[in-house]
Amino acid sequence: MTTAHGIVETPAFMPVGTQGAVKGVTHRDLESLGAEILLSNTYHLYLRPGDELIARRGGLHRFICWSKPILTDSGGYQVFSLAERRKITEEGARFQSHLDGSSHLLTPEKAAEIQANLGSDIAMVFDECLAHPADAVSARASMERTLRWAKRGRDRFQQIRDRAAESRIPNPGQAQFGIVQGSVFPDLRAESADRTVEIGFEAYAIGGLSVGEPSDVMYDMVGQTTPRLPAALPRYLMGAGTPQDLVEAVARGVDMFDCVLPTRNARNGQLFTSQGRINIKNAKYAEDDGPADPACQCYTCRHYSRAYLRHLFATGEINAATLNTLHNLHFYLDTLRRIRESLTFGRFENFRQLFHESSSRHPQDS
Amino acid sequence: MTTAHGIVETPAFMPVGTQGAVKGVTHRDLESLGAEILLSNTYHLYLRPGDELIARRGGLHRFICWSKPILTDSGGYQVFSLAERRKITEEGARFQSHLDGSSHLLTPEKAAEIQANLGSDIAMVFDECLAHPADAVSARASMERTLRWAKRGRDRFQQIRDRAAESRIPNPGQAQFGIVQGSVFPDLRAESADRTVEIGFEAYAIGGLSVGEPSDVMYDMVGQTTPRLPAALPRYLMGAGTPQDLVEAVARGVDMFDCVLPTRNARNGQLFTSQGRINIKNAKYAEDDGPADPACQCYTCRHYSRAYLRHLFATGEINAATLNTLHNLHFYLDTLRRIRESLTFGRFENFRQLFHESSSRHPQDS
DSSP, X not given: OEETTEEOOSSEEEOBOTTSSOTTOOHHHHHHHTOOOEEEOHHHHHHTTOHHHHHHTTSHHHHHTOOSOEEEOOSHHHHHTTGGGEEEOSSOEEEEOTTTOOEEEEOHHHXXXXXXXXXXXXXXOOOOOOOSSOOHHHHHHHHHHHHHHHHHHHHHHHHHHHTHHHHTOSOTTXXXXXXXXXXXXXXXXXXXXXXXXXXXXXEEEEOSOSSSSOHHHHHHHHHHHGGGSOTTSOEEETTOOOHHHHHHHHHTTOOEEEOSHHHHHHHTTEEEEBTEEEETTSGGGTTOOSOSOTTOOSHHHHHXXXXXXXXXXXXXOHHHHHHHHHHHXXXXXXXXXXXXXXXXXXXXXXXXXXXXXXXXXXXXXX | OEETTEEOOSSEEEOBOTTSSOTTOOHHHHHHHTOOOEXXXXXXXXXXXXXXXXXXXXXXXXXXXXXXXXXXXXXXXXXXXXXXXXXXXXXXXXXXXXXXXXXXXXXXXXXXXXHHHHTOSEEEOOOOOOOSSOOHHHHHHHHHHHHHHHHHHHHHHHHHHHTHHHHTOSOTTOEEEEEEOOTTOHHXXXXXXHHHHHHOOSEEEEOSOSSSSOHHHHHHHHHHHXXXXXXXXXXXXXXXXXXXXXXXXXXXXXXXXXXXXXXHHHHTTEEEXXXXXXXXXXXXXXXXXXXXXXXXOSHHHHHOOHHHHHHHHHTTXXXXXXXXXXXXXXXXXXXXXXXXXXXXXXXXXXXXXXXXXXXXXXXXXX
16 A cells, blocks of 8 residues: 555554554654554544644654654544534534533534644545444434535545645645445445445545444454455455454455554553463463563563563553553564465465464463 | 673663663663663562562563663662651661551661562662751761661671572672761761771762752762772762762762652653753643754654654653653763763863753753
């Protein structure tokens, strides 16, 4: 995948840098882990420090000093998560800031404008994120609204692009991805995919999954959607998921992922390993001199024992977050690297089988 | 200075890794900053994870994966800071853990035993840390007790060393430093120095300063004490101080320092720079695209703007602690490097003058 800030090998995993930083690890760590693209959250950056301030700094890349590609979400997902602090109308989503209660209106047009100010390489169109479970009637209504919003968001994006020269936005090469919705209804997913492609975006994402539905339902929805998206363009499954989810989604044609699991779980002491998940806070690791994952080559596993990692976590040291995050991101990025390699050599099915066997062979920490 | 884990160039600054980790920065960061020796806190490690657990791991170096020298304090300072949760008798200090309220007794002998289990390269003898201000009578009583404790601590240390082969302690090459007390009374300081040297340690530290007395009083006490300590052995000023304090103490013959200022203040948003201190949280930095310190070559200053650092601090990102700590430790370690260079080339007085002029030229952030 080629972006205004360089090439990304796919399938790719995007570490989440919510507020312009991946919690606990510096950019040089991310680069040495092989991260080629970051995700940042429009909602958070819009509120603090503000998209206009970032535009005055020359855009998000210059502000956070990250020269590789960045994808920004539309802000929609965060706003919809605000529950009773937001109200959805046809115009958009009115919400109260989680920081100071101030009132804001996020519309398809506004989401495009904010992301133009941020200057990300990939902007996401503003969509409605329906909660799971949803009945077929509200799922259809939401899908229809998402399509109307997609058209409005795309129009505004194109206006901005047409006037890029005068308006001096930070990244005139920004692309915009459309988002397929439709809850867990195959016919709605199919219709949403076809009509989103009809509007026309640089590429397409699958939204509204990994929101609490069973894994096999998610895999099924992905498998039914990807064939309707242009084969030559990257397909992005938003917000997924576990390492197993990633492997299964790749098997169904997905090229891009983002997820807070590796970073958030690291801060909670949960480590992803080749033998499944471990909870480093467990007392059984207090005198365990082995690495978190014997098969892992990350900085954490090459240097530190489970005993030390448990001590850092138990004593609330910042370095627990850093070392655990380094490991979990390495595990995710390395899994994607191995997936790419297996695809190159036509051995993906073999990789997929071995991966699932290895992760389920050992008892998992609760 | 030569230790069981290698050579340390002096004068040296020791970053503080209270619980076996310098908060916010990994060991590889510390090594790339040029840190040659770490300080760890006996009190904290004794309580969590326990010195015996660390001994079973092969000692502190192996447990935390740091192959260079480590100095451990005696635990006394932390215990004395517990205020009403501790009681001092001739035997030692009985205290309640700040973690679970459990009762413990720290004696000169016990402090030597714990540090033998930790296997640090330099163990500190257990002393009484008198609060400032103190009257001459209690200062003398405390100094006398510290001398009695010093003898007991030294005896226990030597017993352990004599039996090192059988007891399999992690670091048979451990050294023990004596500590000069005497509050702000020159005659007590002189007597304490002479009688501590009489007991005989591998080297000597100046304790009980940097506890709230005015800078010139501290400089005066240091200046009166160092000439009474053996010139061939390192002299360690405990717990000091500001960059200015370090320069002034070196001028008076001090070789070793430790202080939480660079790391703790970093986490509070205060940065030490060649132009004095700045508080990165100040609103005036919100759109400041310059580095924290234009004269600085650290990772933080080479990559990130004050505007970004302020954003990270304002949003409570972990990376604020990491990037600020990297900068402050670089400033301290680089100051010591420049001091050593100026001493080598006989230009220390010139350096000292320019250093003070540069730090006081600009208005400081409140």
